[in-house]
Amino acid sequence: MKSLLKSAAHFLFSLLALPLYCLFRLLSLIGAADSAFASFAQFLSLFPGVFGVYLRVAFHKFAMTHCDNDVVIGFGTLFSQQDTHIHSGTYIGPQCNIGKCTINKNCLIGSGVHILSGKGQHNFDDINTPLKDQGGQFEKVTIGEDSWLGNGALIMANVGKKCVVAAGSIVVKDIPDYAIVAGNPAKIIKMRK
Structure with missing residues (x-):
């Protein structure tokens, strides 16, 4: 019964999000x-509660490359x-x-996590050109399945599967599967396997 109600809610919120997607x-x-x-x-990040969660997921299902139904996107989260x-399950x-x-x-x-589009978003090599005009390159960062990124972590590189990134850590190099990392820059403090 619960899954049937969830499916109905996803359908209803998809209908609500469709005009926003068309716009x-x-x-x-x-x-x-x-x-x-x-x-x-x-705009969608400002809707509180369950209403906001369902509306954000419905819109992002249409607008992103991929977004599963059974995810939660918290209040104030920006893409x-x-x-x-x-x-799924995220x-x-x-x-x-x-x-x-x-x-x-x-x-x-966790709350306040920043996942950047890689480390090369901003170039700064040319001292004679303003930083804002130097451009950069976006890279797609991957977070492996069943990983946990603690509050306030800053992610600029790939995180393997089943990893734990401690709160406030700054990930600048790829993290292997099953690693527990902490610090700035994040370093492996233990392996889960």
Whole structure:
């Protein structure tokens, strides 16, 4: 019975999100799709409670590369890139900032976690050109299945499956499967297997 009610709720919220998605598609034809996507993600991040969770998931199912039904996207969480995958069973806490990434199934993303689109988003080699004009390159970061990113972690590299990233850690190098990491920069403190 519970799964039937959830399915009905997902269907209802998909209907509610459809006009927003149509408006998003129209606006993305006029300007940059990622800018339009980020604007809609910001707007939808402001809806509190269960209503907000269902509405965010419904919209992102349409607008992202992939978003499963059975995920939770917390209040105040922002997405900046359409090319994002969120797989089943994933919980994303409030006030996260998520860039171009793949979050595999059954992940726990704590509050205030930032997943950047790699380490090369900003170039700074040319001293004669303002930093804002030097550009950069977005890379897709992968979070392995059944991994836990603690509150306030900053992720700039891939995290393997079944990893634990301690709260406040800054991940700048790829983390192997089953690792527990902590610190700035994050270092392996223990292996789970």
